[in-house]
Amino acid sequence: MVAVVLLFLLSCCSAYANDSSFEASGSTLLPLRDSTIRMVREDLKITIRGKEARIDVEYVFVNDGPTKTITVGFVTPPAFGDVSEKLQSKPQIKNFTVVVNGKKLVWKIRKVTPAERSQNLHLYAEDFVYLFDATFPRGRTRVKHSYRFNAGSSVDAPIHVPYRLTTGTHWQGGSIDTFRLTVDGGKGRLVGVPATFIGDTVTQLPWKPTGRAVRADSVGYDHYYDDGPRQPDVVWSVENGVLVLEQFNFAPRQDLMVTLHSGLSLYERAIMSADHAWIARLSCVELKELRSWLEMTLSFASGSDDRDYDIDRKVLAIVKQAKVKNQCR
Template sequence: MKKLTFIFLALITLRVFANDSAYYASGNQLIPITETDICVTKEVLTIEKKTVYEQNDAGETVGKQYFAYVTVDYTFFNPGPEKTILVGFEAPSPNGDVDGTPKNGAHPYISDFDVNVNSELLEFKTSIVNTENYYVNNKINAKTEEEIINNGFDQNSPDFYYVYHFNANFKSGLNKITHTYRFNMSGSVMGGYNFDYILTAANRWGNNQIDDFTLIIDMGISEIFSMRNTFFDDKSEWKIPYGKCYDSGDEKTKFITGTGRVIFHKKNFKPKGELYLGSSRDEREYGYPAFDYSIYGLPEYINSDISSTRSVDENSFKILRNLPFALRGYVFKTEVIQEYYSSQWWYSPKPEYKATLDELSSEEINWLEKVKSNKWDSEYKEDNKTYYRYAPY
């Protein structure tokens, strides 16, 4: 029988990242705990960020928490006769500024866990394990909650893992599994939100790959986030229906979304790295030191909340000062300006529109005067580098 082990390098990477922040949980693939020749012929992985607002007794909003909602649609192929195998989902413990105490024997920050196999909702169990080879003598070598808590337990750095597991019956030929769950997205003082997803676990199935893989990430409208180039090569492998992406250096790709979705698709996908996604402290909410058109998108409005009226170079200045007219659909004759606004999800060109200052609001005029008075300064680029340095990814 195949020796099953945790992918410890991935799990250690995820936990170490959160030493000065709060690491709650990671997404992961379903994996065969027992040896199998069953193959993953197709997988559609959808990850959606949702915000839950916290309220006090008076009904006032006092905070917010980001959650990653995960839906995975698998198609498996069983080349042999019908069989039942033990399938698992491995989850590292939370780490950092968290309470890592198990919740009823399960992960404290993973919830709404469901598995549907060939249209049948299955029951599952959760085990706590603290060894690399936890499947011994045809059973999971699990620890009780009492055992791990009474043995030098540190709620900020638990030294055990969780395995959600269930028996799945695979008929001969094609089988469908839908797996859904949610987990708290991690964060830090300097970061907005981030999460990780373990992709390499999919290599444990019989074909050691995913024949047809689609990843759909939806962080919401007008979001800015980055991903490490770990399981993909560069921005050319991504489709963004509304928005833009670019290589931001340090082997990262930065995304600016319109409707929210970015899509990655690959045949014969054999992941060599995990998914690491993060957003620095909300750039839409807090602004940025100076506008750089090669890095930042612009919002679909102008008001006093837009803190930055500075630009890093001439092209950025020209683009920024034309924002009021782009919002009204003006079609620009200058190529760099038109290309930039054509990449913004909210831009809707209206060839018949003629730009005039008279139709701008007093707020827009005041904002535009500030932009023109600041003009541009290349030294602002250093401010942007300092600002961006704190992005978690």
């Protein structure tokens, strides 16, 4: 029996200021015509360094039926927006690898076919698909895959890493027995993750930081999706370590967005605020980000007597005092 599985890697190109950035969105494996294989575990790790994101995923599947050979596809549209035709002519996913039960598989790339588009899975003629054949014997099968992509064009702009979770509900039973998400944004970063999932706006997700990390709600904001629901963000000030989330019998009804925030939100609040007492309560990571933005804007001043930047100088002095008081390095 041959079934077809699609893993969507939805990438898009967006512009920040005068620069262009490529954003890719991965997803949980999606079966098209198979209903006898269960996903019992998904371990997803998102690592962001500079402007690049790396996705590492490991799945454990259980096949309760006979051995099956499955054609697996990873789909990604070309870059679009303010980009060259050359960039639009190829996928923007880099270093794509897939391993099934310890064996690294060979894959090929082609365009999505009309028959695949007719499955009503929001596929388009321009899409590319990575294809490989894998065998799922009766019992457990481990599938690993990884890839990298450019998630931003400027260190001053927020970096967004979307990931589609909802496709995990298409396996037998409609849920993932154990789902574990690890977010590694690097040292000294402001990491935005979902505070709740759509459909449950009361229960806060049990994020567990490792290392030194504290909540930094002053720069949180909401993400909006095409269908309208709102995802409240919670922002963590991470000096070192990672953020970990575990869910059991997980039937996701919304997709994931991870954001590395810059100090722009803090800067805007500081410049517009008449009361700056809140600055003293910021974490060391927030103070670092705010100072970076203040020093950048002051670099445009024509001189120390440029009155247009008086508020920037005032806030910078407050930030420096707060860093000393909070014993920030």
